[in-house]
Amino acid sequence: MAVYWGAACGGCCVSVLDVHEKLFDVVANADLVFWPIALDIKYADVEAMEDKFIDITLFNGAVRNSENEHMAKVLRQKSKLLVAYGSCAHMGGIPGLANFSTKEEILKQVYLKNITTENEDATLPNVSYEVEEGTLTLPKFYNDVRTLDQTVVVDYYMPGCPPQTERLLEVFMAIVSGNELPPKGSVIGAYDKGQCDECTRKKTDNKHIKEFKRPFEIEDDGETCFLEQGVICLGPATRGGCGHRCIEGNAPCRGCYGPPPDVSDPGAKMMSAVATMIDANEPEEIERITNQIVDPAGTFYRFSLPGSILRRKVKESLQ
Amino acid sequence: MDFEPTIVSFLCNWCSYTGADLAGTSRMKYAHNIRIIRVMCSGRIDPIFVLESFKDGADGVLICGCHPGDCHYHEGNYKCLRRYHLLKKYIAQMGIDPGRLHLEWISASEGKQFAELADSFTETVRGLGPCHVKEIIENFA
Secondary structure (H helix, E strand, O other): OEEEEOEOOOHHHHHHHOOHHHHHHHHHHOOOOEOOOOOOOOHHHHHOOOOOOEEEEEEEOEEEEHHHHHHHHHHHHHEEEEEEEOHHHHHOOHHHHHHHOOHHHHHHHHHHHOOOOOOOOOOOOOOEEEEOOEEEEOOOEEEEEEOHHHOOOOOEEEOOOOOOHHHHHHHHHHHHOOOOOOOOOOEOOOOOOEHHHHOOOEOOOOOOEOOOEOHHHOOOOOOEOOHHHOEOOOHHHOEOOOOOHHHHOOOOOOOOOOOOOOOOOHHHHHHHHHHHOEOOOOHHHHHHHHOOOOOHHHHHOOOOOOOOOOOOOOOHHHO | OOOOOOEEEEEEOOOHHHHHHHHHHOOOOOOOOEEEEEEOOHHHOOHHHHHHHHHOOOOEEEEEEOOOOOOOOOOHHHHHHHHHHHHHHHHHHOOOOHHHEEEEEOOOOOHHHHHHHHHHHHHHHHHHOOOOHHHHHHOOO
């Protein structure tokens, strides 16, 4: 088994560590041959492996630069099963929000304009740089953040930010037990039903929203459906399987588990659902209420911008 | 060569499609840029339909439904109207001119209004120029 991170925060690797003492069950069934967060194994060692040498690779993180892309391709070649592990590999995740900007804008902001940056020579990262000792190299920073399956063929998807450790163990045990696996391309480690199905809050048909509110603006009773209180909760357009832990913690669902089966664009489905709850029929009133959703793209595509239909913001410089 | 916009248009079965049909049977001329897709109700128009249209190369999307109060299913057109306002806000954030998405109510007897709308919306989109969503997705890397 191998675990690798692309453009990720490291949380997915920690979710694998969170199996705690069950790690012994894992290593009893599989050797960990590559895992940068925990083992000192070099890229060259992976490149030297025979094709299909690794049984399962859990690839977390989006594809942001040439290093991520190279390793995605190498691991595809070396693995029998490649699993897009976590929201970033699945749909682009939080790093995918960079698709609201271009490469130039990001480099300019970070290296030149940032108020805490001192860069008098206006140095920007280069892919190669000559020094006395030889050539130094850096991975190439791409314009767009891509999902794993926009880069290589993916066998399974395990959603979540990060995926629930319990689901990972179930999936791992299912693979090592030799049972028949779901068809390739399936989402595993999550339910087919939506988040609302397992949510324990009280739900009625009374979803008429006159005012959209931020979570701090309501006096939450801890029981009533968030949407009925005017707070945007992405439960209706999100898969169950996470154990609705955010909602248990009195925070609305933000959609990290991705869309239910047969939904190509989770944000569009959620916009469709939320809009119909607006309690107004006059255009001016609808517009007034809609304007209370300050950032629809960021709210409805928090974890899924690169994997959505439009993938990125249209910029004049890209035309 | 002049830019000829591609416009995808979703018309509800009961009012707007019949209105467009009336424009046709009355032999009215209107812009050929409009590609009509009939749906049972404007409330059936999923935001995904609109986004897919832009992705596949539409320069504009026109949505038509029954006048308020006239919906065959009572309130489908209101749901469409609410989605339309939110969707417009979203596409603006994604760098697509919100003018490329337009909603208008067309009744079954308004063939003339449909023909005029087709012409005027085509001119609006022509003025906005080509929509680059398809090209940007093709060059996504």
